[in-house]
Amino acid sequence: KPPLRAALQTSVVLREEGESGGGAATLRELCRGHVPDHVLSRAEGIGYVMPTDVQSQALPVLLSGRDCVIHAQTGSGKTLAYLLLVFSAVKAQRSAVQALIVVPTRELGMQVRILMIILEKSSCTVMALLDGGMLRRHKSWLKAEPPSIVVATIASLCQMLDKQIFKLDALEVLVIDEVDFLFNSSKQVSSLKKILTSYSSSSKRQTVFASASIPQHKRFVYDCIQQKWTKRDVVHVHVNAIKPLPS
Ligand code: ADP
Numbered sequence: 001k002p003p004l005r006a007a008l009q010t011s012v013v014l015r016e017e018g019e020s021g022g023g024a025a026t027l028r029e030l031c032r033g034h035v036p037d038h039v040l041s042r043a044e045g046i047g048y049v050m051p052t053d054v055q056s057q058a059l060p061v062l063l064s065g066r067d068c069v070i071h072a073q074t075g076s077g078k079t080l081a082y083l084l085l086v087f088s089a090v091k092a093q094r095s096a097v098q099a100l101i102v103v104p105t106r107e108l109g110m111q112v113r114i115l116m117i118i119l120e121k122s123s124c125t126v127m128a129l130l131d132g133g134m135l136r137r138h139k140s141w142l143k144a145e146p147p148s149i150v151v152a153t154i155a156s157l158c159q160m161l162d163k164q165i166f167k168l169d170a171l172e173v174l175v176i177d178e179v180d181f182l183f184n185s186s187k188q189v190s191s192l193k194k195i196l197t198s199y200s201s202s203s204k205r206q207t208v209f210a211s212a213s214i215p216q217h218k219r220f221v222y223d224c225i226q227q228k229w230t231k232r233d234v235v236h237v238h239v240n241a242i243k244p245l246p247s
């Protein structure tokens with residue numbers, strides 16, 4: 001095995017604050033040609049007109065189809081960055097789970113789900129798997145008509161996959177939000193590995209990790225690259241400081 005440092009330098013591109021992310025000014029300009037118009041209009045409607053720093057760095061990378069680690073402080077706007085990617089990838093007419101967002105807690109899952117519903121009301125179905133009860137109630141319905149997008153805690157997700165309630169073999173985008181949090185438990189790390197390895201090949205799927213800190217995930221991402229669980233070039237978008245939100 002080559003030393004960690006050397007491997008990371010060849011396979012991870014670092015972007016620091018201030019480096020140009022494409023030069024476009026507005027969110028609409030950054031997302032043009034990728035994200036459906038009605039989603040951008042809704043985003044503007046709730047005041048998301050100018051990108052935050054991390055959004056202007058990450059969106060060109062995400063929308064070009066590359067795997068990415070988005071590393072920036074809490075409150076920097078990582079959620080909207082990966083949700084815009086999700087809406088660019090999901091096709092309304094396909095009856096299969098195309099995007100999966102894994103979150104550490106139920107509360108975060110609810111927030112992500114609410115933002116998704118605000119941004120996209122018409123054509124995608126979003127399902128939140130944040131506790132076990134839901135699964136039992138909707139099992140047959142889910143099998144017949146899988147949602148386009150699933151946001152799930154890792155525990156609920158594993159439960160669902162064990163029971164084969166629906167498949168993830170048409171997955172286009174996999175987001176692991178607050179990936180650093182998952183390292184608190186070795187059970188979660190092994191579940192995460194299972195999700196990364198078991199469903200859809202990494203060459204087809206786009207994988208995104210979001211995190212506010214990097215205690216251990218750098219090594220984890222390196223392992224993912226080595227094992228071919230991600231694409232070869234994982235772009236590391238790192239924004240250090242938060243500028244005040246655009247008003
Ligand atoms: P993070 O996941 O990086 O901690 P969030 O995605 O939760 O941050 O976003 C933090 C806050 O910034 C939220 O209240 C969100 O509504 C707001 N926000 C995100 N993007 C924009 C934007 N482009 N313009 C204005 N506010 C934004």
Ligand code: MG
Nearest residue numbers: 078079177178
């Ligand atoms: Mg977040």
